[in-house]
Amino acid sequence: MAFHGQNYQLVTLDDIPDAIRDEFPTLPLDQYCDGKFRHRRFSQYRIRHTSAWELELLPHRPFCQATQFNGVTGGLLREYEPLRIDPSPLVRAGAETVPLDETLEWQVDVHQWRVIVNDETRGVSVPEGPHQDGHTYSMIAVVDRQNIGGGQTQLMTLDSDEPFLSLTLGPGEAIVLDDRAMRHYATDITAPAGQEGHRDLFLLAYNTWPERRYGETYEAAVLNGTW
Incomplete structure (x- = not known):
């Protein structure tokens, strides 16, 4: 499998183990979001x-992004609890879809999210709006959608807000994209009045090891505004 001519590829994931699905209700609240919509x-x-592709778990560190890529929470060291599951199948699926250069070592961020919506909580999928994340490649993988509408994935060119691709990823579906070539977004999720719904997903980000988004040097550059 290889990238589509527009620098993305849709992927059907293998069956996701119950051990991974069962983790989503346990995710801690993301304290850096303005509202209780993301865990x-x-x-x-x-x-x-x-x-x-073999994975080496790196010592746990804060997550941070340059402000040029995230105008909402960029420039901060954000403390999150580590994953409690093995994401190897997802990491390999993304790596094989690109496919990554096998002669190089790569660094991978793996985020596990649940976005919820109810009468008191707006289901914000992407607080920063259409954006790039500053990585080489990214994969958005949906594990579950329950009692919701919306959550449509959109891809845009760098100079237009009009999506050239709009689709709703279902459970077990993913998209891998060249983050340098486009921006991406997902619409808010909605639920019927008086009810709650959620969208469970993983976001994976790939960079070569020399360009890694990890460690004290990277964090200092982000905080100093030099990244």
Whole structure:
């Protein structure tokens, strides 16, 4: 499998184990969001290819993004609890879809999210609006949708807010994209009046090891505004 001519590829995931599905209701609230709509865990890995892509869990550190990529919570060191599941199948699916250069080592961020919506909570999928994340490749993988509308994934060129692709990823579906070539967005989720719904997903981000988004040097550059 390889990228579509517009620098993205849709992927059907293998069956997702119950051990992963059962983790989503336990995700802690994301304290950095303005509203109680997102719950989240986060871990980082170094991967290398031998006979397959092998993962090395990196020592846990805060998550941070440059303000040029995130105008809402960029420039902050955000503390999240680490994943409690093994994301190896998802990491390999993204790596094989691109496919990543097997002669290089890569660094991967893995975010596990639940976005909820009810009468008191707006189901904000992407607080920062259409954006790039500053990574080389990204994968958005949906695990579950319950009692919701919306949550439509949209891809835009760098110079237009009009999506060239709009689709609703169902459970077990993912999209891998070249983050340098486009912006992405997802519409808010909605639920019937008086009811609650949720959207469970993973976001994975890939960078070569020399361009890693990890460690004290990277964090200092983000905080100093030099990244």
